[in-house]
Amino acid sequence: MKVGAPANKPGRIIVQVLLLVLLVLLLQSVHSQNSRNKLNITKPGKNIPAALTVQLRRVSHDKVVIDNGIIQVTFSSPQGLITGIKYHGIDNVLDDEIEDRGYWDVTWYEPGKKLEIDKLEGTKFEIITQNEEQVEISFTRTWTISKRGSLVPLNVDKRYIIRSGVSGIYMYGILERLEDWPDVDMDQIRIVFKLNPKKFDFMAISDDRQRSMPSMADRDNAKQLAYKEAVLFTNPRNPMFKGEVDDKYMYSMEDKDNNVHGWISSEPPVGFWMITPNDEFRLGGPMKQDLTSHAGPITLSMFTSTHYAGKEMRMDYRNGEPWKKVFGPVFAYLNSVSPKDSTLRLWRDAKRQMAAEVKSWPYDFVTSVDYPLxxxxxxxxxxxxxxxxxxxxxxxxxxxxxxxxxxxxxxxxxxxxxxxxxxxxxxxxxxxxxxxxxxxxxxxxxxxxxxxxxxxxxxxxxxxxxxxxxxxxxxxxEPPRNGPTLWEIGVPDRTAREFYIPDPYPTLMNKLYVNPLQDRFRQYGLWDRYADLYPQNDLVYTVGVSDYRRDWFFAHVTRNVGNNTYNPTTWQIIFNLRNVNRVGLYTLRIALASAANSELQIRINDPKSDHIFTTGYIGKDNAIARHGIHGLYRLYSIDVAGSLLNVGDNTIYLTQSRSLGLFDGIMYDYIRLESPFRT
Missing domain, CATH: 2.60.40.1120 (Carboxypeptidase-like, regulatory domain)
Known part of the structure; x- marks a missing residue:
């Protein structure tokens, strides 16, 4: 054997392989831990590191602080306002230059009296659950007759839950009114977060609705447009927004799709998301539309509202009617990534977290007899x-x-x-x-x-x-039906989405909706395009020749003739009949997707004759002005005597007869003419 030669070459190779395997396992462990730290996906459970246990400490008589090692949340006590959220190097993700930054509110009024806003501030603080895995706290207020007129007549119990290893706050509320309490109307119940404007400047509400956003300062210096919530940026601090329109209703969403939305800070890269894992406490069904996030930066959890519905949706209580309801829980989720990573990972992770919350519903950690497991x-x-x-x-x-x-x-x-x-x-x-x-x-x-x-x-x-x-x-x-279809216009889907939506005015655009064809209706000012397209005569649709996708304007609006004056408009449907059953009844089905301060009148073959049908005054959903493409659904079945029809060409005149304002009008969902029943 030569001097210096390896004594056991195979053994040395085995040792090297083992060391290599150990090194790979160590690197995988570090990478996995870094990934968890970046996105804060630690889950609650046993054997919690001491740094991640949930700790509650009463700092002073007017403040409660809860810390789980990931986030630290400060509440005013006993009011129950969220005044601070410390997370990932940001001392407060909320706007600490204003007083109202994390709160509940109710818009309410006694019948015949002025509108009020109640922040639902508590008068008593209580610890519901406190252990190393979670803390649940309560801020309550009991209503008495002495508070009539100053506070909404409700007993209030606002609950907050912070769990070990969870990067966020679960929030729910129990609202109650007892028998014989005063009459009251409530238009809106929500949670509001006003975020730090120096940090959060990018908003995401869906995969295809994301953008850098103007600031509230930009809005304050902008030109107000005809619809009061809409502004035109003429000289914004950030020149990229010059010439654009911003309106919070441009970011509305149907409740069935409204599970996660929020904001992103680029420095440091942090996300703040409102997650709604279930809709059971919302109102109006899956297509009810409501606000999400909007300029401010503001993010909302809307529980109830009259948006896209009007007063028909308000919560009105009369004659001492009792009521109790649990709103939530909803989840304010925070996440972060490395500065080297794309901030869009925050959105993808927020969707992942949303899916996990949906799967976990109903939560098993909520401590209230009013929330069934x-x-x-x-x-x-x-x-x-x-x-x-x-x-x-x-x-x-x-x-x-x-x-x-x-x-x-x-x-x-x-x-x-x-x-x-x-x-x-x-x-x-x-x-x-x-x-x-x-x-x-x-x-x-x-x-x-x-x-x-x-x-x-x-x-x-x-x-x-x-x-x-x-x-x-x-x-x-068995859907309504009296006879076979002679012709139809549109698609019965409860929206006006399939009809012609014009290009927006170049000077009144939101760049977010330039490309997605499905969201063209969200642009501002489309109602005024009707007078541009039909400057003298109103819309005429010929069955068999016209195409509703290009020839049927999406909204039957008034005609703007200048000087703040608007005229009613009458649309025509021309159709041909080869034969007519003069003793039979034809049926005209008209489904409306929206109505605002309107009255639809129907005439047959003579525009000056008495109308054969009128809806009467209908609608307060304001969907035209709020870029909604639908509000409340209405279906009308109208008898048309065969004696009114001709062999050959016939015309149905649709008159929207109310014209007090710019936003009066209706949206059609679907129109169908049925011939008399035949066996």
């Missing part, structure tokens, strides 16, 4: 079918229809129901549905969906008991 809830399932013999001899699957439980009422009443709980799901392609985690109680079962008109209601009331599983089997909806 999973085993205290029930389930209902079945299959939704449609029977329309003029479409198919066979029953049709109610594919992707919405099916829901809501308080007992008439068909479609869920749309303006505002006091109870609602539970909705979307059926599969064969109409099969399952609604889980329903609170015990009595409900009506409702359904509606794409491609057919009207509303379904199951003939029997539904009683859900704890732990129950109910199968209603196949249920069949």
């Amino acid at each position: 999973r085993h205290q809830r029930g389930t209902i399932e079945g299959q939704f079918l449609i029977k329309d013999s003029y479409v198919s001899r066979l029953r049709i699957y109610g594919r992707y229809s919405f099916v829901g439980l809501a308080p007992i009422g008439e068909a479609g009443s869920w749309q303006t129901e505002s006091k109870g709980y609602q539970f909705w799901t979307k059926a599969d392609r064969k109409g099969r549905f399952i609604i889980e985690n329903v609170r015990a109680g009595n409900y009506s079962l409702y359904a509606w969906g794409f491609g057919f008109i009207g509303d379904y209601k199951f003939e029997q009331n539904i009683t859900i008991t704890p732990g129950s599983v109910m199968n209603v089997g196949p249920i069949v909806y």
